[in-house]
Amino acid sequence: MKMAPDSLQRVFDSAFAGMRHAREAFAPQLASREVGTITSIATGIAKVSGLPGVGFEEVLKFPGDLYGIAFNVDEDEIGVVLLGDYWQLHAGDEVERRGHVMDVPVGDQLIGRIINPMGRPLDGMGPVVSSVRLPIERTAPHIMDRAPVTVPLQTGIKVIDALIPIGRGQRELIIGDRQTGKTAIALNTILNQRGQNVLCVYCAIGQRASDVAKVVDTLREKGALEYTIVVVTEGNDPPGLTYIAPYAATSIAEHFMAQGRDVLVVYDDLTHHARAYRELSLLLRRPPGREAFPGDIFYIHSRLLERATHLRPELGGGSLTALPVIETEAQDISAYIPTNLISITDGQIYLSPSLFELGVLPAVDVGKSVSRVGGKAQRAAYRAVAGDLKLAYAQFEELETFARFGARLDENTRKIIEHGRRIRACLKQPAFAPVSVAAQIAVLLALTAELFDNVPLDRMSDAEHAVREAAADIPAEVCARFDTAEKLSNEDGATIIQIARNALARFQPQPERKETK
Numbered sequence: 443m444k445m446a447p448d449s450l451q452r453v454f455d456s457a458f459a460g461m462r463h464a465r466e467a468f469a470p471q472l473a474s475r476e477v478g479t480i481t482s483i484a485t486g487i488a489k490v491s492g493l494p495g496v497g498f499e500e501v502l503k504f505p506g507d508l509y510g511i512a513f514n515v516d517e518d519e520i521g522v523v524l525l526g527d528y529w530q531l532h533a534g535d536e537v538e539r540r541g542h543v544m545d546v547p548v549g550d551q552l553i554g555r556i557i558n559p560m561g562r563p564l565d566g567m568g569p570v571v572s573s574v575r576l577p578i579e580r581t582a583p584h585i586m587d588r589a590p591v592t593v594p595l596q597t598g599i600k601v602i603d604a605l606i607p608i609g610r611g612q613r614e615l616i617i618g619d620r621q622t623g624k625t626a627i628a629l630n631t632i633l634n635q636r637g638q639n640v641l642c643v644y645c646a647i648g649q650r651a652s653d654v655a656k657v658v659d660t661l662r663e664k665g666a667l668e669y670t671i672v673v674v675t676e677g678n679d680p681p682g683l684t685y686i687a688p689y690a691a692t693s694i695a696e697h698f699m700a701q702g703r704d705v706l707v708v709y710d711d712l713t714h715h716a717r718a719y720r721e722l723s724l725l726l727r728r729p730p731g732r733e734a735f736p737g738d739i740f741y742i743h744s745r746l747l748e749r750a751t752h753l754r755p756e757l758g759g760g761s762l763t764a765l766p767v768i769e770t771e772a773q774d775i776s777a778y779i780p781t782n783l784i785s786i787t788d789g790q791i792y793l794s795p796s797l798f799e800l801g802v803l804p805a806v807d808v809g810k811s812v813s814r815v816g817g818k819a820q821r822a823a824y825r826a827v828a829g830d831l832k833l834a835y836a837q838f839e840e841l842e843t844f845a846r847f848g849a850r851l852d853e854n855t856r857k858i859i860e861h862g863r864r865i866r867a868c869l870k871q872p873a874f875a876p877v878s879v880a881a882q883i884a885v886l887l888a889l890t891a892e893l894f895d896n897v898p899l900d901r902m903s904d905a906e907h908a909v910r911e912a913a914a915d916i917p918a919e920v921c922a923r924f925d926t927a928e929k930l931s932n933e934d935g936a937t938i939i940q941i942a943r944n945a946l947a948r949f950q951p952q953p954e955r956k957e958t959k
């Protein structure tokens with residue numbers, strides 16, 4: 443078939459136009475991939491070569507969707523902490539630079555979720571969808587951005603709220619031997635935040651899976667998961683994941699703090715965190731120091747806990763309260779990690795195994811516990827009674843030892859001991875049963891007014907319960923004044939004492955009836 447020259451020309455023109463268009467639209471997308479190779483693998487650690495440009499704490503991607511953090515950055519080889527199951531990795535495998543530090547999803551979508559420190563879901567409720575991510579390591583707020591701690595954080599535990607009060611933005615250490623009720627105190631505090639507009643983050647660090655399941659069950663059962671985020675690493679997770687857990691939990695909390703909200707973070711517990719870091723450091727051949735911990739062990743905990751604060755009103759006025767938990771061995775609070783944490787935090791709640799054995803629960807040793815900033819944030823109504831109570835309890839603890847030897851006691855000493863025994867009985871409290879402010883103040887006022895002193899010891903639990911129940915009769919306007927900075931007025935005090943006296947009437951010993959012949 444023959445074609446006319448002009449129609450041939452048209453075909454060529456359109457073909458050239460199409461090619462020109464394709465050439466103009468062609469935008470080459472070249473992304474550089476910096477790739478190195480694994481030289482060796484050890485427990486939770488990989489040595490990588492061929493990546494000279496890697497920065498400290500940069501994320502590296504390994505085969506099988508596994509990530510790691512560059513920890514030791516040497517000229518010819520880098521030590522990488524692995525954040526997942528590393529059994530399938532081999533020497534010679536490819537490693538890719540990601541060009542950013544480790545980050546975690548943050549935001550409202552996380553509330554009520556159970557995640558690992560990388561933001562992956564552990565609750566079977568689908569992926570965590572969040573458009574905002576924050577690096578897990580962030581600098582602590584500047585000193586000029588911080589405001590004094592002025593608002594109390596009620597734990598709902600009588601002995602703590604009265605004698606070792608905690609403020610929003612404080613760091614209070616929970617310390618004690620194993621199985622002394624440390625987690626119970628932290629959980630109780632979370633449960634008590636219901637309706638208090640405090641978001642909670644519970645960070646389980648290297649715990650047994652069964653313990654974590656129990657905590658999650660308690661939170662769910664008591665309706666606390668609605669305002670709580672649970673960040674979990676279990677005992678069999680790689681040490682790298684355990685190491686980053688508290689930092690990730692803090693970044694999640696900081697996001698809410700920056701929005702002006704009050705957040706509570708529980709780190710349960712930092713003993714496992716310190717051990718994970720020791721393991722990593724030894725594997726990376728960093729020089730060991732005291733108790734084989736590396737030299738920067740103090741720094742890793744201080745830079746974590748320095749992130750807890752109360753921000754200035756101009757920055758939203760949010761707060762981050764930290765409750766780190768630490769385990770002691772044989773009540774040795776002068777061991778390396780416990781002393782470090784005692785010096786970093788603003789006070790400690792010490793749980794004594796001997797009190798636990800005696801059934802004094804929560805087993806808080808008031809003599810060894812302290813809150814260095816919470817006193818200023820404590821509600822004025824508590825302050826009216828707390829001082830007397832502390833003194834009376836301290837006197838009692840001193841005298842109790844003598845009483846055990848069966849020494850003959852004078853009337854005054856006997857009275858102090860009997861009063862002290864009633865204070866101890868009133869401060870007892872079952873786990874996961876927070877007490878409201880009104881009920882606490884009613885019990886404490888009744889104690890300082892010595893209303894319990896004639897109640898037989900075996901009826902103290904019922905008597906204390908009766909006063910707590912009667913606290914519901916405290917007029918609403920009096921309860922409203924508990925939340926203000928006003929001191930408890932004499933009239934209000936008298937009203938509450940009268941309510942307590944009525945509740946206790948049936949527990950007082952009845953005057954002996956004279957038998958008539």
Ligand SMILES: Nc1ncnc2c1ncn2[C@@H]1O[C@H](COP(=O)(O)OP(=O)(O)OP(=O)(O)O)[C@@H](O)[C@H]1O
Binds near residue numbers: 627874
């Ligand atoms: N106030 C309390 N009243 C009754 N039982 C309590 C109280 N506090 C704690 N317990 C019980 O004591 C046991 C130990 O508590 P918990 O697990 O909180 O201790 P822990 O010090 O965190 O333990 P671990 O060393 O395993 O972390 C639990 O069975 C708990 O129910």
